[in-house]
Amino acid sequence: MECKVTIREATEEDLDIIVGMLANDPLGSQRERYEKPLPESYFKAFRAIESDLNNELIVASIDETVIGVLQITFTPYITHQGGWRATIEGVRTSASVRGQGIGSKMIRFAIDRAKERGCHLVQLTTDKKRPDSIRFYEQLGFTATHEGFKLKL
Amino acid sequence: MECKVTIREATEEDLDIIVGMLANDPLGSQRERYEKPLPESYFKAFRAIESDLNNELIVASIDETVIGVLQITFTPYITHQGGWRATIEGVRTSASVRGQGIGSKMIRFAIDRAKERGCHLVQLTTDKKRPDSIRFYEQLGFTATHEGFKLKL
Numbered sequence: 641m642e643c644k645v646t647i648r649e650a651t652e653e654d655l656d657i658i659v660g661m662l663a664n665d666p667l668g669s670q671r672e673r674y675e676k677p678l679p680e681s682y683f684k685a686f687r688a689i690e691s692d693l694n695n696e697l698i699v700a701s702i703d704e705t706v707i708g709v710l711q712i713t714f715t716p717y718i719t720h721q722g723g724w725r726a727t728i729e730g731v732r733t734s735a736s737v738r739g740q741g742i743g744s745k746m747i748r749f750a751i752d753r754a755k756e757r758g759c760h761l762v763q764l765t766t767d768k769k770r771p772d773s774i775r776f777y778e779q780l781g782f783t784a785t786h787e788g789f790k791l792k793l
Numbered sequence: 794m795e796c797k798v799t800i801r802e803a804t805e806e807d808l809d810i811i812v813g814m815l816a817n818d819p820l821g822s823q824r825e826r827y828e829k830p831l832p833e834s835y836f837k838a839f840r841a842i843e844s845d846l847n848n849e850l851i852v853a854s855i856d857e858t859v860i861g862v863l864q865i866t867f868t869p870y871i872t873h874q875g876g877w878r879a880t881i882e883g884v885r886t887s888a889s890v891r892g893q894g895i896g897s898k899m900i901r902f903a904i905d906r907a908k909e910r911g912c913h914l915v916q917l918t919t920d921k922k923r924p925d926s927i928r929f930y931e932q933l934g935f936t937a938t939h940e941g942f943k944l945k946l
């Protein structure tokens with residue numbers, strides 16, 4: 641039986657589990673502060689993202705349990721004939737669901753959002769240069785460049 | 794005698810010369826459309842940038858002649874403890890003033906803006922991997938990474 645995955649914008653109530661996921665890898669454990677109570681800086685960033693029409697924090701959930709997160713930013717650039725670009729960042733899934741395609745579902749959702757917003761390019765920043773990351777993003781249509789992964793729409 | 798360089802936000806009247814600079818290199822000539830009248834997409838992008846508090850199009854001028862351009866975007870991210878990041882993009886100087894330090898002045902201005910906005914990182918996208926670009930950005934404090942140039946503040 642396949643579980644029903646819901647993908648939606650994050651709410652402030654999701655913040656604790658989001659930061660928990662971000663902190664739960666070797667890189668994240670160094671740069672995040674997953675404490676109780678959560679540092680105020682996360683709430684400030686959440687509100688800044690929420691009030692910015694060009695910035696979306698997206699979560700995936702199964703049975704109302706959040707199991708994945710990513711952030712999409714839409715930016716109007718003067719280059720490329722004044723083209724809009726989408727940037728995906730902070731992609732994480734809960735350790736409990738890895739390998740179940742949740743990451744792909746979230747990325748596809750983000751690509752669809754980028755198309756709806758009329759972007760000509762999706763770019764993806766990742767600190768991971770592992771072969772499995774490269775394979776993962778290449779399967780979704782991205783090309784690895786010296787500036788990260790890119791997908792032309 | 795050193796010329797006085799002014800660095801300021803672009804106005805719509807600067808757009809023609811800005812697009813001219815963006816189009817005037819091998820890469821830009823392929824991806825821009827420098828035509829008279831200028832394609833409407835540039836005006837739309839200019840207005841989107843102008844109305845976005847997190848996005849600034851900056852020009853350098855000498856005696857009111859625009860001779861350089863760059864774009865800075867400020868983005869609140871949930872990662873890095875909810876840190877703001879500045880992205881510099883579309884850096885160009887007029888061919889007539891190359892080698893006169895205009896690019897450095899503009900980048901320093903952008904770094905100062907990033908500090909004023911409380912960013913923890915400045916990142917720079919560039920399609921140029923030439924040794925002189927790398928030297929240029931390294932002299933300004935950036936580190937070349939597999940995702941472009943980065944400067945921690």
